[in-house]
Amino acid sequence: MIIHLDIDSFFVSAHRTINKNLIGKAVAVGGRSNLSIFDNKSNIKKVISENNGAFVSSILSKNSGTFEEYYKDANGRIRGIITTSSYEARRYGVKTAMSVSEALMLCPHLIMIPPDYTLYHDLSQKLNKYLYTKTPHVEQFSIDEFFIDLSGYIADKEILDFAKELKEEVYNNFKLPISIGIANTKWIAKLATNDAKPDGIKIIYQNEVYEYIKDKPISAFPGIGKGYEKRLLVNGIRRLGQVRDKKELFYSWKKPGIQLYNRILGLDKERTLTRNSKKSIGIGRTFDPVQDRNEIKRRIVILCRYLSFLVFKEKVTPQTFFLKIRYDYKSKSKDYINTNRLFNEKYFKDAILLLFKKIDIHPTHYIIQLNLTVSNFVENNNHSFNIFEYENDKKNLELASKINDLRDKYGINIIKNAIEL
Structure with a gap:
């Protein structure tokens, strides 16, 4: 069987490991877009997470200070959104993605804490390493979620006792409360975890899957986003139990539909993916509206x-x-390019600036968000690059490697592009 382990209110729980006075109180962690990277006077040495899970965004920082220093802007306005709230806070209606100002209206005694991503990633990494001492079949699904495949290691009749012992050990070693879902398949186990929360265990045996899912709304199932939810609603599917009689419909959607059908009914054979690597790397920032395109280009280069x-x-x-x-006002534009060249910072910067020029469809409008992502990774030794640019790219790559060695040692801001200044 497979265990899905989820740390309860992880960011709040992480702070409680170093401050016991927060236990039992209404607490929330809120986030603001970290705009310090656009400050050309800053040379704060960022921390690179050593955790290679696919969820890791990578450049970490610790935000400290008082409520006023972190959550209030220069005009005294309360900014930020709720990232995680304790169950004590949730009783007042405080929830994820709610604005901090709204949360404080619902719960005036709410304790707001600035995020400390170094703390979260350190605890996540330590827990990940600990779980590998129990079994080699561990998949880190997100910063606070793990799948553990116990097939062949723990007998089904002993798995509940194993889960209880694991919960106790994790709390004793890390002071982190966890909830556990158990099933024959990953996605039913993950679904069960929602019913185990907070701080509980829920096991679903294979012959119980249909009775368990049949009355649950389709939105409850992990992996059904808004797009698929709309598609299912159009076809009259509102409960997970209705999926069983719609096999032909799901199979007409090819591989994604077949995969979803099997996952919902607990028929998939997907196992844990040990030490999964990243499929993409991204970075983005949301900021107050900016119209000046030279400033936007400067931020893109950063x-x-x-x-x-x-x-x-x-x-x-x-x-x-x-x-x-x-x-501003929610309109957006996006595009991508495929290349066949050795990656280097100069080429990447030039390519993204050209892409920006192409997709900036409202050149007089204010911009509030930029997101960059790279993907489609290839092996240098097994890939044929553009022969006309290869030697030049190779020289730029060698230079970039030396520059990044310095950044690794002295801080990412130690060497910048002239346009940034």
Whole structure:
């Protein structure tokens, strides 16, 4: 069987490991877009997470200070959104993605804490390493979620006792409360975890799957996003139990539909993916509206520098570059390019600036968000690059490697592009 382990209110629980006074109180962690990377006077040495899970965004920072220093802007307005709230806070209606100001209206005594990503990633990494001492079949699904495949290691009749012992050991070793879902398949186990929360265990045996899922709304199932939810509703499917009689419909949607059908009914044979690697690396920022295109280009170059550093650290060679810009009033534009060249910071920066020029469909409008992603990684030794640019790219790559060695040692901001200044 497979265990799905989820740390309860992880960010809040992480802070409680170092501050016991927060236990039992209404607490929330809120986030604001970290715009310090756009400050040309800053040379704060960022931390690169050593955790290679696919969820890791990578450049970490610790935000400290008082509520006023972190959550209030220069005009005294309360900014930020709720990232995680304790169950004590949830009783007052405080929930993820709610604005901090709204949360404080619902719960005036709410304790708001600035995020400390170094703390979260450190605890996540330690827990990940600990779980590998129990079995080699561990998949880190997100910063606070893990799948553990116990097939062949623990008999089904002993798995509940194993889960209880694991819960106790994790709390004793890390002071982290966890909830556990158990089933024959990954996605039913993950679904069961929602019913185990908080701090509980829920086991679903194979012959119980249909009775368990039949009355649950389709939105409850992991992996059904808004797009698929709309598609299912159009076809009259509102409960998971209705899926069983719609096999032909799901199979007409080819591989994604077949996969979803099997996952919902607990028929899939998917096992844990041990030490899964990243399929993409991205960075983005949301900020107050900016109209000046020279300033937008400066920020794009900064994001390119940071993302290039992450590519250097991951030792990958991406062949797809993606850029998305979001304008004020929610309109957006996005596009990508495929390339066949050795990755280097100069080429990447130039390519993204050209892509921005192409997709900036409202050149007089204010922009509030930039997102960059690289993907489609290839092996340098097993890939045929553009022969006309190869030697030049190779020289730029060698230079970039030396520069990034310095950034790794002295901070990402130690060497910048002239346009950034």
